[in-house]
Amino acid sequence: MQPTAPRNRLRKMLRVGIPVLLTVLLAGCLLPPDPKTEAGRDVFNLYLVVLALAAIVFIGVEGFILYAVFRYRRKPGDDVLPEQLHGNNKVEVVWTLIPTVIVLVLFVVSIMTLNEVEARSENPGVTIEVQGFQWSWNFVYEDGPTIGPRGNEPPELAVPVGEPVRLILTSDNVIHAFYVPQFLLKRDMVPVNENGTPNDIEFVVSEAGTYAGQCAEFCGTDHAGMVFTVNAMPRADYDAYIAAIEDGETPPTGGGDCETTIDISANNTRFDIDEFEVPADTAFCIAFENLEDVPHNVAILSGSEALFEGSFLNEAGSIIYEVPALPAGDYTFVCQAHIQAMAGTVTVTE
Amino acid sequence: MATTTLEPRAGSYHRSWVLDWLTTVDHKKIGILYIVNSFLFFFAAGFLALLIRSELAVPGMQFLDQNTYNQAFTMHGTIMIFLFVVPVLAGFGNYIVPLQLGAPDMAFPRINALSFWLLPLGGLLIFSGYLFGGAAAEGWTGYAPLTSDRFAPGVGTDLWIIGLALVGTASIMGAINFIATIFKMRAPGMTLMRMPIFVWTILVTATLILLATPVLTAGLIALFIDRNYGGSFFDPAVGGNPILWQHIFWFFGHPEVYIVILPAMGVVSEILPVFSRKPLFGYKAFVFATVAIGLLSFSVWAHHMFTTGAVFLPFFSFMTALIAIPTGIKMFNWLGTLWRGKLILATPMLFSLGFLSMFLIGGISGVMLASPPIDFHVQDTYFVVAHLHYVFFGGSVFGVFAAAYYWFPKMTGRKLNEPLGKIHFWIHFIGFNLAFFPMHQLGLSGMPRRIGDYSPDAGWTILNMVSTVGAFMIAVSIIPFLINVVATLINGEPAGDNPWEGNTLEWATTSPPPPHNFDRLPPIHSERPLFFLTQGHGHAVERPEDLVEEEIVDEKPGDIERRPKDLV
Numbered sequence: 001m002q003p004t005a006p007r008n009r010l011r012k013m014l015r016v017g018i019p020v021l022l023t024v025l026l027a028g029c030l031l032p033p034d035p036k037t038e039a040g041r042d043v044f045n046l047y048l049v050v051l052a053l054a055a056i057v058f059i060g061v062e063g064f065i066l067y068a069v070f071r072y073r074r075k076p077g078d079d080v081l082p083e084q085l086h087g088n089n090k091v092e093v094v095w096t097l098i099p100t101v102i103v104l105v106l107f108v109v110s111i112m113t114l115n116e117v118e119a120r121s122e123n124p125g126v127t128i129e130v131q132g133f134q135w136s137w138n139f140v141y142e143d144g145p146t147i148g149p150r151g152n153e154p155p156e157l158a159v160p161v162g163e164p165v166r167l168i169l170t171s172d173n174v175i176h177a178f179y180v181p182q183f184l185l186k187r188d189m190v191p192v193n194e195n196g197t198p199n200d201i202e203f204v205v206s207e208a209g210t211y212a213g214q215c216a217e218f219c220g221t222d223h224a225g226m227v228f229t230v231n232a233m234p235r236a237d238y239d240a241y242i243a244a245i246e247d248g249e250t251p252p253t254g255g256g257d258c259e260t261t262i263d264i265s266a267n268n269t270r271f272d273i274d275e276f277e278v279p280a281d282t283a284f285c286i287a288f289e290n291l292e293d294v295p296h297n298v299a300i301l302s303g304s305e306a307l308f309e310g311s312f313l314n315e316a317g318s319i320i321y322e323v324p325a326l327p328a329g330d331y332t333f334v335c336q337a338h339i340q341a342m343a344g345t346v347t348v349t350e
Numbered sequence: 351m352a353t354t355t356l357e358p359r360a361g362s363y364h365r366s367w368v369l370d371w372l373t374t375v376d377h378k379k380i381g382i383l384y385i386v387n388s389f390l391f392f393f394a395a396g397f398l399a400l401l402i403r404s405e406l407a408v409p410g411m412q413f414l415d416q417n418t419y420n421q422a423f424t425m426h427g428t429i430m431i432f433l434f435v436v437p438v439l440a441g442f443g444n445y446i447v448p449l450q451l452g453a454p455d456m457a458f459p460r461i462n463a464l465s466f467w468l469l470p471l472g473g474l475l476i477f478s479g480y481l482f483g484g485a486a487a488e489g490w491t492g493y494a495p496l497t498s499d500r501f502a503p504g505v506g507t508d509l510w511i512i513g514l515a516l517v518g519t520a521s522i523m524g525a526i527n528f529i530a531t532i533f534k535m536r537a538p539g540m541t542l543m544r545m546p547i548f549v550w551t552i553l554v555t556a557t558l559i560l561l562a563t564p565v566l567t568a569g570l571i572a573l574f575i576d577r578n579y580g581g582s583f584f585d586p587a588v589g590g591n592p593i594l595w596q597h598i599f600w601f602f603g604h605p606e607v608y609i610v611i612l613p614a615m616g617v618v619s620e621i622l623p624v625f626s627r628k629p630l631f632g633y634k635a636f637v638f639a640t641v642a643i644g645l646l647s648f649s650v651w652a653h654h655m656f657t658t659g660a661v662f663l664p665f666f667s668f669m670t671a672l673i674a675i676p677t678g679i680k681m682f683n684w685l686g687t688l689w690r691g692k693l694i695l696a697t698p699m700l701f702s703l704g705f706l707s708m709f710l711i712g713g714i715s716g717v718m719l720a721s722p723p724i725d726f727h728v729q730d731t732y733f734v735v736a737h738l739h740y741v742f743f744g745g746s747v748f749g750v751f752a753a754a755y756y757w758f759p760k761m762t763g764r765k766l767n768e769p770l771g772k773i774h775f776w777i778h779f780i781g782f783n784l785a786f787f788p789m790h791q792l793g794l795s796g797m798p799r800r801i802g803d804y805s806p807d808a809g810w811t812i813l814n815m816v817s818t819v820g821a822f823m824i825a826v827s828i829i830p831f832l833i834n835v836v837a838t839l840i841n842g843e844p845a846g847d848n849p850w851e852g853n854t855l856e857w858a859t860t861s862p863p864p865p866h867n868f869d870r871l872p873p874i875h876s877e878r879p880l881f882f883l884t885q886g887h888g889h890a891v892e893r894p895e896d897l898v899e900e901e902i903v904d905e906k907p908g909d910i911e912r913r914p915k916d917l918v
Binding site: 029031069086087098113134187217 | 658720729
């Protein structure tokens with residue numbers, strides 16, 4: 001074997017190294033958030049296809065530019081003209097076809113995904129009118145309450161998971177846009193005249209949780225402050241939430257800051273504490289951390305009746321539970337998967 | 351009776367140089383006025399960009415309040431587009447097109463002067479909102495009904511409308527002038543298919559301006575009526591339709607993107623062949639691709655409106671995707687021009703290669719945005735901000751600097767300093783990517799555009815900080831450029847007539863050219879009329895017929911002094 005000249009080695013390194021580096025860079029970032037709706041998952045997958053096509057084009061063209069800069073650089077004193085090539089019809093036909101094929105593929109997969117995103121069910125699980133105004137939101141539940149901003153807290157949109165949620169997007173002032181990044185979906189909220197129909201969107205949330213949302217169409221002075229949260233919960237919790245609001249109570253899982261937060265962690269099928277104390281008639285939070293890949297949650301029981309059931313962490317992770325206010329008294333807290341092994345006492349004091 | 355003896359007013363009489371520049375109708379002086387004026391607006395709008403980036407560096411409002419922030423990004427966008435990128439390229443067009451055509455001036459020199467002087471007037475009117483209770487603050491797209499008198503009562507928005515209408519009128523007049531010049535004032539022998547590619551791109555651009563800008567002007571007038579005379583075009587509260595504004599704005603606004611990028615493509619298509627020492631690969635395909643982009647640009651406007659729920663998505667998605675084909679052809683033609691060339695990496699070439707690699711990214715993200723489901727996620731986020739800056743800045747502005755370094759010797763007779771130019775390029779290139787590449791990820795993570803503040807919990811802080819650092823790097827990179835221009839004007843290296851061995855007609859006259867441009871013209875048998883004359887001796891001959899024609903060049907005595915020295 002002949003020793004490789006340093007110049008060749010450099011070139012080789014560039015040839016291999018740059019695509020690898022770029023692929024790692026592209027794979028490591030440039031991704032939307034993990035989608036939390038079913039159609040969002042489709043959009044995410046479409047995005048991956050498009051990103052892959054984009055990466056191929058990017059690496060091909062940028063790679064050629066770099067190659068040309070190194071390979072075809074004029075050497076000092078070289079006054080001989082290169083071949084004066086005016087074009088080549090065959091090559092030009094080929095490279096007309098390449099982008100044509102790419103964009104046609106892109107178009108077809110886009111329209112297929114579009115049909116998923118734009119699908120509408122006959123009977124959505126819930127229908128909520130979202131009203132945008134300068135600069136906050138009202139969520140008007142069909143045959144139910146209206147939830148707006150609460151003091152400085154962003155308004156909360158409660159939706160059930162696992163069933164179609166339809167939102168009617170209205171505005172009687174300027175254009176706003178409803179946008180939840182983790183749903184990979186936004187739609188403008190256009191004020192319409194007497195002949196217009198407002199936009200609507202529909203989605204199925206696949207995972208309970210709290211998701212940040214924000215107005216995405218510039219709407220004036222405090223556009224940046226026009227935020228909201230989506231609180232997706234199981235149907236039973238959702239019904240309780242709506243019922244509580246209709247009764248004029250604080251929603252059982254009302255968001256916002258907690259005055260009291262109890263830290264609990266679970267490991268080796270044990271809680272790290274066996275008792276805690278909270279004030280009566282005040283909602284509080286439990287910052288729960290699961291340190292092992294065994295399903296755990298925290299529930300608060302009065303005898304055998306569950307007053308609060310936190311959603312399960314099926315693997316290591318953490319979650320903030322927002323626990324509704326409890327009357328004074330003694331309760332137990334348990335992991336509902338390991339009621340015997342993981343239990344403790346909650347003292348609620350006046 | 352006394353008689354009066356009239357002094358003959360032969361020769362030139364003295365005029366102050368200020369008056370001379372104020373009243374000039376010479377396309378070269380007007381071109382320089384365009385360029386200088388545009389750069390002044392560039393610095394103003396760039397200063398606003400630094401304010402915006404400073405505010406966004408960390409969460410919270412530190413420097414500006416929300417209203418000032420909204421005015422800053424509105425003015426930044428409006429001024430950069432209407433008072434910098436469009437007119438600076440029109441300025442290069444003004445200077446170069448008559449020269450490349452072998453013409454003595456533009457077709458309508460006085461209209462040319464008028465269309466320039468409306469620009470600073472319009473620009474100052476737009477800015478003057480700051481003196482009257484606040485500039486317009488509705489974004490450069492001015493979406494109704496936010497611009498109605500109910501939501502934007504300030505006079506700043508009216509000044510914005512009037513200023514834009516003036517600037518639009520100026521560019522319509524400029525466009526007519528370019529079209530007339532290109533069709534009627536070409537040198538003998540210069541058929542359409544022998545025109546330099548820069549002239550082709552200016553021709554298509556001018557046509558786009560002529561067809562698109564009046565639509566915007568009409569929309570602006572309608573908006574003015576809505577605001578001041580009780581009209582109801584766009585306000586739904588009184589029966590109007592806010593989506594109508596978006597149709598009008600983008601029917602202008604999308605061709606506007608090509609108005610901004612096509613001349614920059616033309617610049618790059620002039621520079622790449624000269625610095626690769628080869629002809630442009632596929633000249634004809636390039637011309638057809640330019641025309642195709644121009645035509646298609648009128649059928650894609652609603653891809654800015656996918657999330658309005660008011661447009662037929664498949665059609666506009668398909669037409670938008672189609673634009674990638676002629677654009678792809680151009681990209682391949684540029685790569686084909688580099689292939690087996692002998693590349694000279696002088697500053698104009700560096701900026702042109704920068705154009706290729708940055709515009710590519712803007713093109714790719716544009717195709718991604720053409721997919722409606724992806725657009726539903728990233729529309730109105732920083733992904734779009736990243737995309738448009740890779741097109742406008744990575745594309746057009748890199749083209750502007752390429753043009754500045756390339757044609758500065760022709761305009762002044764002096765060559766800009768190469769080391770300083772390279773310093774400028776590299777700081778500029780790195781700063782640009784630091785400023786705008788992270789915005790792709792910010793947008794994908796859901797950061798909306800046009801917000802002055804964001805939550806510290808959103809996870810956007812680090813990337814915003816990187817972006818701000820990049821923005822300041824771009825600002826720093828302008829310093830060596832300015833030093834270079836000033837130092838070169840004072841004591842620069844003389845350029846000669848044709849310092850880059852260019853092959854188009856502007857290099858066949860002196861640097862700077864005389865007021866009437868040419869004393870004599872070489873014969874024109876291809877899009878590179880100087881190629882044979884500069885390269886033909888002892889080297890490959892471009893076209894055999896050039897050999898024959900050379901001998902029958904009609905040459906009068908006395909023409910010799912004006913001949914480019916390479917030819918003698």
